Amino acid sequence: MSEGTDVNSGDYDHRTPLHLAASEGNLTVVETLCAHEATELNIKDRWDGTPLSDAVRGGHDKVAQLLHARGARMEYAPGSPSIQITSLRLSELARLGELADIRTLVSFGCDVNATDYDMRTCMHAAAGEGNVHVLSYLIEQNADVNAVDHRGCTPLDEAIRSSNQIVAERLREAHAQLGQVMLPIELGRLARGGRLEGLE
Numbered sequence: 001m002s003e004g005t006d007v008n009s010g011d012y013d014h015r016t017p018l019h020l021a022a023s024e025g026n027l028t029v030v031e032t033l034c035a036h037e038a039t040e041l042n043i044k045d046r047w048d049g050t051p052l053s054d055a056v057r058g059g060h061d062k063v064a065q066l067l068h069a070r071g072a073r074m075e076y077a078p079g080s081p082s083i084q085i086t087s088l089r090l091s092e093l094a095r096l097g098e099l100a101d102i103r104t105l106v107s108f109g110c111d112v113n114a115t116d117y118d119m120r121t122c123m124h125a126a127a128g129e130g131n132v133h134v135l136s137y138l139i140e141q142n143a144d145v146n147a148v149d150h151r152g153c154t155p156l157d158e159a160i161r162s163s164n165q166i167v168a169e170r171l172r173e174a175h176a177q178l179g180q181v182m183l184p185i186e187l188g189r190l191a192r193g194g195r196l197e198g199l200e
Helices: 017-024 027-035 051-058 061-069 081-096 099-108 122-129 132-140 155-161 165-173 182-192
Strands: none
Touching (some): 017 027, 017 051, 017 061, 051 061, 051 081, 081 099, 081 122, 081 132, 099 132, 122 132, 122 165, 132 165, 155 165
């Protein structure tokens, strides 16, 4: 880079060279830009996205780890589009049972209660897929066991709908409640089976 070049100048979407290199997973360019003392690691684009959030969204783990090691953080304004992107990535990992990757993202500052466009969290995804190890970690991280999505479903609803009894029991231990969708169905099932203790 020539002397006097503004490494933080952005395009029409306020995306800097670091945003673009991180989103493409170009580790060599990211390393070079990070070595330049004027580079702002937490600079935000038009959508409130940072180079770290771009690397996370793209699944570029080595780039994300480098940025985090240099001081980059996941910071969002409430209602930011970048929160939904992070939520989608966390939910994808929760569905796949990729606990190590989830731990890494949480260490970067990802919010375990971030919601996607359907108001679903990674807790919903873990419960629906029966990934009790992921669910237990999320509970330890104070994830909301009673988060309600746009249909009125909670993670417990997802566990019951998917017949994941071990997950449902773990959620109940964490004081999870049924949402608007499954509550009448579960009450009907208990009543049909004569299980009065479950109706209390």
